[in-house]
Amino acid sequence: MSSNLDALYRQVIMDHYKKPRNRGLLEDGSHTINMNNPTCGDRIQLTFKVEDGIVKDVRFEGEGCSISMSSASMMTQAIKGKRVEEAIRLSKIFSDMIQGKDYDDDIDLGDIEALQGVSKFPARIKCATLAWKAMEKGLTEEEQ
Template sequence: MSFNNLDTLYRQVIMDHYKNPRNKGILEDDSLTIHMNNPTCGDRIQLTMKVEDGIVADAKFDGEGCSISMSSASMMTQAIKGKTFEDAVKLSKIFSDMMQGKDYDDEIDLGDIEALQGVSKFPARIKCATLPWKAMEKGINESEQ
């Protein structure tokens, strides 16, 4: 597949998650709630996670922002469900490395998340993509205390 076709496919995946977000909403009950925003561009997210015995049993997000931040939140909530804290944080590290243009562990299937790799070419947009991941890490850190 040529680079242009791959780029088009990635854009389509990002727009699909933006227009049809997965896990959009708020978990009630005893869920962990994290609010974060990116004051530079106005993106904001509320991430709620149901945590059971060190596992992310469920995750949802709400908020507003650009297609990159909202798509990233949709992809991230899909990816971390059912993961241990350790695996969720490892996935976040891989995502961070990918956003910074570093080599990352490509043994792990990132699924739709891989569509965001082109964001690394636009430094101003990296914060948009990483906002939901930082919220997740913050939530895990808070729940372990």
């Protein structure tokens, strides 16, 4: 990756960290999930509003490093308005990308691609995936 692209990705990550999208809790959420990463202390609470199999709204609260919080911000933007199955599929694609595996790149990941470089730092992968794992858990519990 070129240094210009690295700089752009860092800028995108910091933008989401300093100005998180969808931060807060939903008063009328249909489900809430709490997760944490005991290794580094990152924690997240997601609140979902799911209607007819579609993620109508999602918000997050939490604290953690810039990778963890910016990933949560990007994830909420990416899944809002998507069908539950699409959101879970996106989570699997993200997981492959963040682990440096081949992934389905037919989907435009938008800002999420900025986190691709995290795959070079194994200790930070859990930071980046925390919100996504919480989302998967929350949405699959929602279906039951």
